[in-house]
Amino acid sequence: MKQVISIGNQDFVSIRKNNCFYIDKTAFIREWWENQDSVTLITRPRRFGKTLNMSMIDYFFSITHFDCKRYFEELNIWKDEKFRELQGTYPVISLSFADIKATTYESARMGIIRKLVRLYSAFEYIRSSNLLNEKDRAYFDSVREDLSDDAAAVAVNYLSDYLSRYYGKKVIILMDEYDTPLQEAYVYGYWEELTGFIRSLFNSTFKTNPYMERGLLTGITRVSKESIFSDLNNLEVVTTTSEKYSDAFGFTEAEVVNALEIAGLTEEKENIRYWYDGFSFGNRKDIYNPWSITKYLDTEEYGTYWADTSGNAMVSVLIRQSPAKIKTEMEDLLNGKAICTELDEQVVFEQLGRRRGAVWSLLLASGYLKVEKYEFDRKSGKRRYYLKITNYETRLMFEKMIEDWFVEEDSAYGNFKEALLAGDLDYMNQFMNQIALQTFSSFDVGTKPSENAEPERFYHGFVLGLLVDMEGKYRITSNRESGLGRYDVVMEPLKKNLDAIVVEFKVQNKMKEKTLEDTVENALCQIKEKQYDTELLSKGIPQEKIRHYGFAFCGKKVLIGSKKC
Numbered sequence: 001m002k003q004v005i006s007i008g009n010q011d012f013v014s015i016r017k018n019n020c021f022y023i024d025k026t027a028f029i030r031e032w033w034e035n036q037d038s039v040t041l042i043t044r045p046r047r048f049g050k051t052l053n054m055s056m057i058d059y060f061f062s063i064t065h066f067d068c069k070r071y072f073e074e075l076n077i078w079k080d081e082k083f084r085e086l087q088g089t090y091p092v093i094s095l096s097f098a099d100i101k102a103t104t105y106e107s108a109r110m111g112i113i114r115k116l117v118r119l120y121s122a123f124e125y126i127r128s129s130n131l132l133n134e135k136d137r138a139y140f141d142s143v144r145e146d147l148s149d150d151a152a153a154v155a156v157n158y159l160s161d162y163l164s165r166y167y168g169k170k171v172i173i174l175m176d177e178y179d180t181p182l183q184e185a186y187v188y189g190y191w192e193e194l195t196g197f198i199r200s201l202f203n204s205t206f207k208t209n210p211y212m213e214r215g216l217l218t219g220i221t222r223v224s225k226e227s228i229f230s231d232l233n234n235l236e237v238v239t240t241t242s243e244k245y246s247d248a249f250g251f252t253e254a255e256v257v258n259a260l261e262i263a264g265l266t267e268e269k270e271n272i273r274y275w276y277d278g279f280s281f282g283n284r285k286d287i288y289n290p291w292s293i294t295k296y297l298d299t300e301e302y303g304t305y306w307a308d309t310s311g312n313a314m315v316s317v318l319i320r321q322s323p324a325k326i327k328t329e330m331e332d333l334l335n336g337k338a339i340c341t342e343l344d345e346q347v348v349f350e351q352l353g354r355r356r357g358a359v360w361s362l363l364l365a366s367g368y369l370k371v372e373k374y375e376f377d378r379k380s381g382k383r384r385y386y387l388k389i390t391n392y393e394t395r396l397m398f399e400k401m402i403e404d405w406f407v408e409e410d411s412a413y414g415n416f417k418e419a420l421l422a423g424d425l426d427y428m429n430q431f432m433n434q435i436a437l438q439t440f441s442s443f444d445v446g447t448k449p450s451e452n453a454e455p456e457r458f459y460h461g462f463v464l465g466l467l468v469d470m471e472g473k474y475r476i477t478s479n480r481e482s483g484l485g486r487y488d489v490v491m492e493p494l495k496k497n498l499d500a501i502v503v504e505f506k507v508q509n510k511m512k513e514k515t516l517e518d519t520v521e522n523a524l525c526q527i528k529e530k531q532y533d534t535e536l537l538s539k540g541i542p543q544e545k546i547r548h549y550g551f552a553f554c555g556k557k558v559l560i561g562s563k564k565c
Contacts, residue, residue, distance in 0.1 A: 220365055
């Protein structure tokens with residue numbers, strides 16, 4: 001009989017009690033405990049088993065779950081007598097920020113305060129203990145929704161004290177998805193306020209807490225030390241490039257193959273690898289996305305299950321509004337190539353819109369890219385990473401994201417593509433002006449020539465759209481060397497009945513060009529003078545099958561002119 005797959009169930013005991021599909025990750029308990037790190041932060045992409053593993057840790061160590069040993073008895077951890085004796089022997093404080101997704105600082109702060117209030121309610125039974133004095137009880141009673149910032153900052157610290165007195169043992173503190181409210185704070189513009197509040201809470205909880213035995217945090221990103229971890233010099237950070245715990249989150253290939261065999265789906269192994277493999281943690285390159293694997297085992301149908309669990313709004317905005325360099329690299333990624341970059345795994349959210357490495361670091365941490373290899377420069381002491389799109393599912397996610405940039409003006413965009421293929425210049429001008437009027441602002445387009453090359457933000461976004469939509473008809477590249485210069489866009493036909501297309505974009509320089517017609521003429525002259533046809537001609541495409549287009553921009557006005565060689 002097919003094993004029940006409890007989709008979305010993140011409670012360890014519920015899964016085990018009901019004999020639902022489960023891949024044994026209890027070796028993580030042993031590895032984490034034996035490493036003896038005071039406070040550990042582990043970053044992994046969303047839906048990678050972080051919450052389930054935290055639930056497992058809670059049930060294993062917590063005194064209040066002493067009677068749950070039977071759910072571990074057939075698992076890896078129970079083979080070790082030392083750990084059998086550890087089960088159910090520690091007070092555990094467990095918090096999750098996963099559902100704190102607020103549009104304002106006040107709402108986010110209140111969400112955290114309510115977590116603290118519920119936490120104290122869960123341990124109400126220790127309030128009446130004679131181990132607490134009147135001042136302790138007075139603070140215990142003060143943990144309400146009107147709690148001040150100062151009182152909230154010490155709430156977990158004080159509770160650790162109360163629990164350690166009550167049980168005669170230091171406390172294990174678990175904090176799941178610590179960075180969820182921080183990501184929302186970045187998106188909605190209250191970053192500074194929230195980081196100040198959380199910094200004080202974390203300092204008191206994990207740094208100046210003599211009642212803590214161990215601390216464990218999980219999240220998607222490693223928020224910069226300066227933002228919230230400035231006081232935590234006892235923090236062991238484990239990111240997707242670290243060796244520790246490399247097989248504890250996500251499914252290994254051996255685990256997936258075994259699950260497919262049990263389900264009678266062995267013949268799907270290669271398709272599963274193509275769709276869902278490719279995640280890499282440390283030197284481990286065979287990690288599969290567990291959410292999509294469990295969904296496939298349940299439905300026996302392929303789909304973008306993991307990609308669809310998030311709106312990917314922040315990623316979309318970052319790429320859409322990024323400089324031309326990043327969009328060009330995005331083209332390379334969509335063409336199956338690797339990009340080379342340095343990484344800064346301490347994500348500084350304030351720098352995401354400005355620093356190239358920060359964007360790629362976020363995409364790697366989020367699971368959208370994987371490390372193909374890295375090189376170590378002994379002189380600089382830096383690593384250069386080669387990154388690729390993780391797998392077919394994530395590629396489909398990027399393609400949909402780019403298509404959505406133009407969804408509101410879909411008819412104009414579709415009409416422009418048809419006009420471009422047909423070489424209908426009048427319609428190309430009509431529809432491109434509609435698109436530009438509606439979409440320029442979303443790409444942060446500038447109006448001055450060469451001012452940070454801001455118009456490139458739009459046209460490289462537009463090129464990414466063409467790359468996705470013209471797949472199978474054209475191979476599209478941009479900003480590459482050919483002849484004596486660097487062309488803007490070349491569309492190399494993959495079918496013999498199609499013309500090749502070379503495009504040069506120019507912003508009107510009103511000091512030198514009186515009209516947009518002058519700008520178009522200069523763009524077309526540049527294509528000819530710089531011999532941008534060289535690469536196409538070298539591939540055997542005849543000159544008469546190459547079309548030239550000059551795109552002239554002035555604010556939200558566009559004029560397109562052409563020449564066929």
